[in-house]
Amino acid sequence: MSEEEEPASGTFRAEVRDWLRAHVPAAPLPSVDTAEGFERHRSWERELAAARLSVISWPADYGGRGATLLDWLAFEDEYYAASAPVRVGQNGIFLLGPTLLSHGTSEQRARLLPPMARADEIWAQAWSEPDAGSDLAAIRARAARADGGWVLSGTKTWSSRAAFADKAFGLFRCDPQAERHRGLIYLMFSLRADGITVRPIRQLGGGTGFAEIFLDEVFVPDADVIGEPGDGWRIAMSTAGHERGLSLRSPGRFTAAADRLAGLWRRTTGPAGAMGAAGTATADRVADAWIAARAYRLHTYATAARLAAGGTLGAEASLGKVFWSELDVALHETALDLLGPQAEVAGLDGPDGRWLDGYLFALAGPIYAGTNEIQRTVIAERLLGLPR
Amino acid sequence: MSLAGSAEQDQFAAALHELLSAADVSGAARRWAGQDYAAGLAVWRRLAGTGATALAVPAEHGGLGASLADVMIACEEAGHHALPGPVAESLAAIPVLLAGLAAEPAAAAWLPLLAAGDLIATVALPPDRPYAADAGPAGLTLLVRDDTAWLATPGTSLPSVDPARRLWSVDGRELLARGPAVATAAARALDAGALACAAQLLGAGRALLEHSVRHALQRTQFGRPVGSFQAVKHRLADVAIALEFARPLVADAADALTEDRATAARDTSAAKVAATGAAHLAARAALQVHGAIGYTQELGLHLWLTKVHALANAWGSQAAHRARVLAALTGKTACR
Numbered sequence A: 001m002s003e004e005e006e007p008a009s010g011t012f013r014a015e016v017r018d019w020l021r022a023h024v025p026a027a028p029l030p031s032v033d034t035a036e037g038f039e040r041h042r043s044w045e046r047e048l049a050a051a052r053l054s055v056i057s058w059p060a061d062y063g064g065r066g067a068t069l070l071d072w073l074a075f076e077d078e079y080y081a082a083s084a085p086v087r088v089g090q091n092g093i094f095l096l097g098p099t100l101l102s103h104g105t106s107e108q109r110a111r112l113l114p115p116m117a118r119a120d121e122i123w124a125q126a127w128s129e130p131d132a133g134s135d136l137a138a139i140r141a142r143a144a145r146a147d148g149g150w151v152l153s154g155t156k157t158w159s160s161r162a163a164f165a166d167k168a169f170g171l172f173r174c175d176p177q178a179e180r181h182r183g184l185i186y187l188m189f190s191l192r193a194d195g196i197t198v199r200p201i202r203q204l205g206g207g208t209g210f211a212e213i214f215l216d217e218v219f220v221p222d223a224d225v226i227g228e229p230g231d232g233w234r235i236a237m238s239t240a241g242h243e244r245g246l247s248l249r250s251p252g253r254f255t256a257a258a259d260r261l262a263g264l265w266r267r268t269t270g271p272a273g274a275m276g277a278a279g280t281a282t283a284d285r286v287a288d289a290w291i292a293a294r295a296y297r298l299h300t301y302a303t304a305a306r307l308a309a310g311g312t313l314g315a316e317a318s319l320g321k322v323f324w325s326e327l328d329v330a331l332h333e334t335a336l337d338l339l340g341p342q343a344e345v346a347g348l349d350g351p352d353g354r355w356l357d358g359y360l361f362a363l364a365g366p367i368y369a370g371t372n373e374i375q376r377t378v379i380a381e382r383l384l385g386l387p388r
Numbered sequence B: 001m002s003l004a005g006s007a008e009q010d011q012f013a014a015a016l017h018e019l020l021s022a023a024d025v026s027g028a029a030r031r032w033a034g035q036d037y038a039a040g041l042a043v044w045r046r047l048a049g050t051g052a053t054a055l056a057v058p059a060e061h062g063g064l065g066a067s068l069a070d071v072m073i074a075c076e077e078a079g080h081h082a083l084p085g086p087v088a089e090s091l092a093a094i095p096v097l098l099a100g101l102a103a104e105p106a107a108a109a110w111l112p113l114l115a116a117g118d119l120i121a122t123v124a125l126p127p128d129r130p131y132a133a134d135a136g137p138a139g140l141t142l143l144v145r146d147d148t149a150w151l152a153t154p155g156t157s158l159p160s161v162d163p164a165r166r167l168w169s170v171d172g173r174e175l176l177a178r179g180p181a182v183a184t185a186a187a188r189a190l191d192a193g194a195l196a197c198a199a200q201l202l203g204a205g206r207a208l209l210e211h212s213v214r215h216a217l218q219r220t221q222f223g224r225p226v227g228s229f230q231a232v233k234h235r236l237a238d239v240a241i242a243l244e245f246a247r248p249l250v251a252d253a254a255d256a257l258t259e260d261r262a263t264a265a266r267d268t269s270a271a272k273v274a275a276t277g278a279a280h281l282a283a284r285a286a287l288q289v290h291g292a293i294g295y296t297q298e299l300g301l302h303l304w305l306t307k308v309h310a311l312a313n314a315w316g317s318q319a320a321h322r323a324r325v326l327a328a329l330t331g332k333t334a335c336r
Helices: A012-023 A035-050 A069-081 A090-103 A106-117 A232-244 A251-268 A276-308 A317-342 A351-364 A372-383 B006-021 B025-033 B038-049 B068-080 B087-100 B110-116 B180-218 B230-258 B264-295 B302-312 B318-329
Strands: A123-126 A142-146 A149-160 A167-173 A184-190 A196-201 A210-221 B121-124 B140-145 B148-159 B166-178
Touching: A012 A069, A069 A251, A069 A276, A090 A106, A090 A123, A090 A167, A090 A184, A090 A232, A123 A210, A142 A167, A149 A167, A149 A184, A167 A232, A184 A210, A184 A232, A251 A276, A251 A317, A251 A351, A251 B318, A276 A317, A276 B230, A276 B264, A276 B318, A317 A351, A317 A372, A317 B230, A372 B230, B006 B038, B006 B068, B025 B038, B025 B302, B068 B087, B068 B180, B068 B230, B087 B110, B087 B121, B087 B140, B087 B180, B110 B140, B121 B166, B140 B166, B140 B180, B148 B180, B166 B180, B180 B230, B180 B264, B180 B302, B230 B264, B264 B302, B264 B318
Parallel strands: A123 A167, B121 B140
Antiparallel strands: A123 A149, A142 A149, A149 A210, A167 A184, A196 A210, B140 B148, B148 B166
């Protein structure tokens, strides 16, 4: 692939780059995990939506542009290179949105996708439970049949963005007698509904990026069920595919970070080797992180080309999930080692201040969206053919 | 000729795999280790029948003038079967070197012979590559020193950790070319050789993973196949991941070299670092998964294990290739 120093004018990439140059806030927004920061990020999403840049790969009817995968990757490259804000609507636009496009009714798409694209409704995911993490099919929260809908009871946890979000989607057990993968229902509910209690959970870095959701006889109408009752597991796995696959972590995040790492290395130790032998060892890690980020980019583009030609992405997505999450940790650890005594300072001024936050964020990568242990088991059993 | 797309490249790889699977390459490698080269050279001639030895030779010199991406497919399959002989030299580095010196009739004259598979060829490029690998059975041995290129005569030889490989000191016998064109051609040849070596390592790593999976399915302990244990599964999953993400770097560097991009040296080194790392991980995992039987010359796993160790530093060390990536990072270079 060619180096894209400066895009040709008139191309989609150039439009994105120019728009971001003009609109990305000069100072970083307050943390998305505060009430104020959440609303500031919502406003940013609305700006993106007004420029029809919030959900470019969706059909135009729902606020998108019907963009190709390659255009989406170009968008992501530019987005991260511009250090634009975290996507507060990510759970909705990258997970629930594609699920509704594949499995939702036309009524659901028309009702739910446009406000999702405009960030009028921001979504949290409600999958894990206190006793159902890696073993997601152990879900116990109940959906009981009621007149015209379902009544939800139970506890969901580690719900990303739930502290401030408007709505949530997740899996509930609708048939306790059925085989455990077949007794689940996929549905959506308001976090403002009667019977909902949200308890924000303070994370490693101090923010409340996720929360516990207690549901006490929460009514959900039939219109908010995705697919057939009992078919929830199959539908959820298609969402999990989106999450592990291309849409969760585009290479733009890592290539931008790798370039920033190279800049940090030039500035701190550099080719002159100011750190002596220690500098050589760190330099090798800079090289490896940079190589891995480029490998992830090239691999992603090759996958996108394969998908565009009609291929499918199955268990292969697990290869990428382990690779990018470990790359992200290694890359940030290397940056912190270059910062030396500054590394532990929380809230460091300037661009160097992003490395510690980025590191704490990266540390979650090997855990969420299916732990890397689960992914390695998937790779071994489904790609290599080793016995269960 | 260039293979039109990935489907044709897949077909070419499958054809090579079929040919080499039927050729008892392991038996030939064991005889090669005893300096009995006939069986191995017969495999090379059959390989030439597929066009593999002609890929990197320009069409005007009797070759196919293929892209380096196509050449890398042949190198990967050679590594996959632990083919003995100077693979990176004969399939990539020497055709590229001689094509760069083709203004000299004495240099150009060798190209059709290489393409036809009449001989295998090797080269020493001191100081970084002081030995010519497998000059014994080679029909053409070259020496490139500074800005001179020579036909060379093999002198004494040293054994390699890879029993099916010997390292020869060589002396220049007849000057082929002199001047800046030699330095330019040698630099290109070094990149082509390093990348071919990376592709070979990728193939060897893939073979080691396949052997490991087969063994883990077959070998039973505690009443279960050892491949059902999570410690084994996760180790082999890591090998699959490393190989999967080294491959696109090799493909991209091949395009960079073919198109003579400004980033070609950086991209070649990135590919070599990643492929060596992946193959090394595959070798360690394969040995561990096989246990004691893998640590013998009876099973044959050693043919791949030792080749990985030999090739890991054969076309530039990991340190040297990382240094080339870092040199690119001192300037304005974008990861994307």
